[in-house]
Amino acid sequence: MLFDAACRLFEEGAGKECRLAAEQGEFPEALWVKLADAGFLHPSVPEELGGVGGDALDEFAILRAAGRHAVPGPLADTMLAGWLAAACGVKVPEGPLAVAPVNFTDRLRLHKAAGNYKLEGEARRVAWASAAREVLLVAETGDGGSALVRLEPGGIRRAREANMAGEPRETLAFRNFSLGASLVTKVEVADLRERLLQRGAAMRAALMAGALEGVLARAVTYAGERVQFGRAIGKFQAVQQELAKLAGQTAAALTAAEGAYGAISRGGDSLAAIAVAKARVGEAAGIGAAIGHQVHGAMGFTHEHDLHFLTRRLWSWRDEFGNEARWQIVLGRAAARAGGEGLWPMVSAI
Amino acid sequence: MYQGLNFEAVSLPPGAEAFRAEVKSFIHEHLAGMKPVARADSWNGFSAEFSRKLGARGWIGMTWPKKYGGAERSALERYVLLEELLAAGAPVGAHWIADRQSGPLLLRFGTEAQRAEFLPRIARGELYMCIGMSEPDSGSDLAAVRTRAVRSNEGWRVNGRKLWTSYAHRCHGMILFCRTGAKEEDRHGGMSQFLVDLDWPGITIRPILNIAGEHHFNEIIFEDVLVPFDRLVGQEGQGWAQVMNELAFERSGPERFLSAFALFQELVRALGPEPGERAEAAIGRLVAHLATLRRMSISVAGQLQAGRTPDVEAALVKDLGTGFEQELPEVARLLLESEPFAGSADGFAAALAQTMYYAPSFTLRGGTREILRGIIARGLGLR
DSSP, X not given: OHHHHHHHHHHHHSOHHHHHHHHXXXXXXHHXXXXXXXXXXXXXXXXXXXXXXXXXXXXXXXXXXXXXXXXXXXXXXXXXXXXXHHHTTOOOOSSOEEEEOOSSSOOEEEEEETTEEEEEEEEEEEETTTTOSEEEEEEEOSSSOEEEEEEOGGGSEEEEEEOTTOXXXXXXXXXXXXXXXXXXXXXXXXTHHHHHHXXXXXXXXXXXXXXXXXXXXXXXXXXXXXXXTTEEGGGSHHHHHHHHXXXXXXXXXXXXXXXXXXXXXXXXXXXXXXXXHHHHHXXXXXXXXXXXXXXXXXXXXXXXXXXXXXXXXXXXXXXXXSOHHHHHHHHHHHHHHHHHHHHHHHHHTO | OOOOOOOOOOOOOTTHHHHXXXXXXXXXXXXXXXXXXXXXXXXXXXXXXXXXXXXHTTOSSTTSOGGGTOOOOOHHHHHHHHHHXXXXXXXXXXXXXXIIIXXXXXXXXXXXXXXXXXXHHHHTTOOOEEEEOOBTTBSSOGGGOOOEEEEOSSSEEEEEEEOSOTTTTTOSEEEEEEEOXXXXXXXXXXXXXXXXXXXXTTEEEEEEEOTTSOEEEEEEEEEEXXXXXXXXXXXXXXXXHHXXXXXXXXXXXXXXXXXXXXXXXXXXXXXXXXXXHHXXXXXXXXXXXXXXXXXXXXXXXXXXXXXXXXXXXXXXXHHHHHHHHHHHHHHHTTTSOOOOOTTOSSHHHXXXXXXXXXXXXXXXXXXXXXHXXXXXXXXXXXX
């Protein structure tokens, strides 16, 4: 099973040293070579476009494993860039990649100007832009279409930030930015940006579901080892009840995230299933991280302990590609339009 | 040791959507005009007439062998039937226990004569059963039951009391769980199950009104009740194992998250097509929970159909599902200016009150939340 294979690779190749170094700005080169060799970067991109030609569910399996092991580096972001390139019929570029925009407010606009193009706008919180060999941007062309723009990060004005997990996030600013026609691929898809955000949300949901599994496994192990009042704390009903709640949130998260990928894999409209996943998994992330910390006590609050690699990612990822409220509103608007009679048919079709 | 939870994706079988349409049209034909407050009764709604109509369609015991009155349909088709009935607030309470629990128990452990006698009548929607487990001093601790059956020359003599028995006053039979052996080291030993007719001499049924002032519960007193030998279900002394077998079926079905659906529907109806972002986020959150619970529940149904016993997963579905049902009225009441009143002409206010009255029972019936979490903790390897 792909999930197990991915877990094995991450256990060996993405240990604590590797995670800490990545947070200090060091790109995980050795791990990256293994990921590329294993075909983990573009699992569901067709072979003729540079991918492995697998199913979307393969992407879910790899990201779930990556989340579970808090894998450092732009794996999901490169995967998302690969999806974007393939969606535009472009062969996926080599190496680590970044995509923009990554939230619901930022928009990039492309204008024709004397045989060339001008790019305008700002894309905030772009993941791993400086480490990427290329940044793939979605811009609106003003004629109802979209364009894929490929740029090397060196020429872009960048402001470095990070998320709570120490993963690089950068603001890319384009003002009267000139680029040649060879860097632009026009597509007849008006909602390319929305589809990019949907796929990005599905990926974050898969990562979070995996990270919750990691928190649960650690918390259960810890509760079995840590002794207080003469017995393992996991023997106390109060602790057992909390761990059972954590198991419930984890199970819901896995089910919702896999549901999104099931819908993507079947084809057709997967918006509702993705919205369910990002909303439900994001909620589980907050509850699950809190329980994980409560069970680990002060030990889990130290930088020495590994728990924070998972929980800081959960706190970051739930706000990326639209938080719970954003996706709840997508679902709630659809439910309100469906009305009382249409509510159940809508839910049972997700 | 913790091995992970299995909620593998299960797809409904081909033909499920055609069957769903058939069920929807049946519901439309027979339940059009049903009031929201009645729909909010969900699987507490009792209608012998409706149960007989379902039976006539082959929709009770629909997975059972044809020779016992079943239709040999799949468990996942049955799932579609149940979720459509529950989403419509259909009054399924009369046959619910017989269809879900008593029938499958007899199929699995009953004698050939018991199956031949009772299953076809259950499947026709004519024979209703109740559960005889809880007692005054035996709630969550089922092994503490005191009701006892003692072997005599004519049959088993039963003495004791059962409590919280829903619809005993309108059912024909009960699956009685009681002690037949001495108290042993193994406190789960010495238990047996019997199929009891509720009109037998020595049985007294007393009503217990619930907080809504309605009569669902009963206390049942057994005084030297003679139970014929041929009414023992399964093996003497194996009652505990037999009961545990029922629980995965009892805990993971769509009734564990759709009990409050009528209220959700009234909420969405009352909010209208453009309720604003605050309400949209709130109802969208409920949709996300509901869709996820449904997927989890279908996964367990698929695993049960495949012959596995996902009891930890079933407990998880019930814990999360009943929590969702209980939260629904709390979310709904803050989205509309309305005061809950079961007698209201306003569908939302009436469904809100009815759901609030019954909400405390959601996390009690079929295993309390705390017991379920204990089962989950055991599944995690903690006890």
